[in-house]
Amino acid sequence: MVIVMKPIASQEDIGKIVEKMENQGYRVHKSVGDNYCILGLIGDTNKIDISQLEANAMVEKVLRVHHPFKLASRLFHHDDTVIQVGDCKIGKGSLAIIAGPCAVESEEQLMTIAREVKKAGAQFLRGGAYKPRTSPYSFQGLGEEGLKILRKAKEETGMPIVTEVMSHETFDVVEEYADILQIGARNMQNFALLKQAGKSSKPILLKRGMSATIEEFLMAAEYIMSEGNHQVILCERGIRTFETYTRNTLDLSAIPVIKELSHLPVIVDPSHATGKWAMVEPLSKAAVAAGADGLTIEVHHQPELALSDGGQSLKPEKFAKLVESVYRIASVY
Ligand code: PEP
Numbered sequence: 195m196v197i198v199m200k201p202i203a204s205q206e207d208i209g210k211i212v213e214k215m216e217n218q219g220y221r222v223h224k225s226v227g228d229n230y231c232i233l234g235l236i237g238d239t240n241k242i243d244i245s246q247l248e249a250n251a252m253v254e255k256v257l258r259v260h261h262p263f264k265l266a267s268r269l270f271h272h273d274d275t276v277i278q279v280g281d282c283k284i285g286k287g288s289l290a291i292i293a294g295p296c297a298v299e300s301e302e303q304l305m306t307i308a309r310e311v312k313k314a315g316a317q318f319l320r321g322g323a324y325k326p327r328t329s330p331y332s333f334q335g336l337g338e339e340g341l342k343i344l345r346k347a348k349e350e351t352g353m354p355i356v357t358e359v360m361s362h363e364t365f366d367v368v369e370e371y372a373d374i375l376q377i378g379a380r381n382m383q384n385f386a387l388l389k390q391a392g393k394s395s396k397p398i399l400l401k402r403g404m405s406a407t408i409e410e411f412l413m414a415a416e417y418i419m420s421e422g423n424h425q426v427i428l429c430e431r432g433i434r435t436f437e438t439y440t441r442n443t444l445d446l447s448a449i450p451v452i453k454e455l456s457h458l459p460v461i462v463d464p465s466h467a468t469g470k471w472a473m474v475e476p477l478s479k480a481a482v483a484a485g486a487d488g489l490t491i492e493v494h495h496q497p498e499l500a501l502s503d504g505g506q507s508l509k510p511e512k513f514a515k516l517v518e519s520v521y522r523i524a525s526v527y
């Protein structure tokens with residue numbers, strides 16, 4: 195349930211309502227916009243008498259939130275959330291570009307790619323040190339050694355690091371090195387991991403599960419937020435459909451749907467969505483045209499030798515061309 199306070203309501207008026215609701219056992223989330231202050235109530239609000247609350251002279255209106263997600267809902271927080279990492283922003287009109295290899299393979303590989311993506315205009319460097327692979331026989335990532343290489347690349351290029359955290363056991367070490375912690379599609383409903391991410395002070399890049407509905411996706415974000423971490427970036431990365439020509443099917447409609455339902459930034463991963471490098475640029479353009487707040491793109495200088503996802507990785511020159519065209523599209527809006 196949300197209580198919209200009148201624009202003339204003073205801090206004291208707002209405080210009185212907050213106290214009243216807290217005394218009744220609700221958690222109150224306060225969101226202050228340019229004109230309105232919105233109080234989001236968390237708890238079993240079915241017993242609340244709306245007309246009684248609306249009788250308060252300082253209350254504009256009271257709305258029941260029919261979605262199971264609350265903190266992630268736009269009703270609770272009207273303005274777009276902007277996540278600041280160093281000098282870079284994600285959300286509300288600034289197009290964030292995250293790029294790098296699927297996995298950190300060696301210092302030479304990551305440094306080469308990091309320099310190239312930086313030159314092309316990426317703001318964030320991605321790269322997995324702990325890799326969720328379908329086969330236990332495939333390259334699993336360099337672990338902490340990979341994190342150390344990511345840190346070196348950050349020191350040289352200044353780009354903040356986005357890297358995946360896969361498990362409870364490795365959470366602390368990944369958190370130490372990462373600027374943004376990625377939770378992958380396969381872990382979107384690992385509720386224990388989501389709760390742990392909710393206690394972190396670092397932003398979380400949450401990827402949509404390959405068979406998750408948008409509501410389940412937003413409920414996963416809610417898990418993180420309900421533990422206190424409101425810095426969540428949602429990433430549409432393709433879902434499983436009957437179509438097998440592409441690795442997954444990019445659900446472009448998720449962008450406007452999520453923008454309507456939630457205030458959280460939404461980015462798109464066209465690399466995992468398609469599994470084919472030649473489709474990454476057209477779908478990046480489509481994602482930006484549909485309102486995405488950013489892109490995460492796999493780039494490799496020698497895709498034919500990549501230890502994972504070479505077939506969907508762009509060579510640096512192709513990535514540079516993509517960046518130029520998506521910025522042109524973004525400038526139209
Ligand atoms: C990744 O981004 O490296 C990755 C493994 O993606 P996803 O979790 O979307 O499959």
Ligand code: MN
Pocket residue numbers: 296297466492502503
């Ligand atoms: Mn990958």
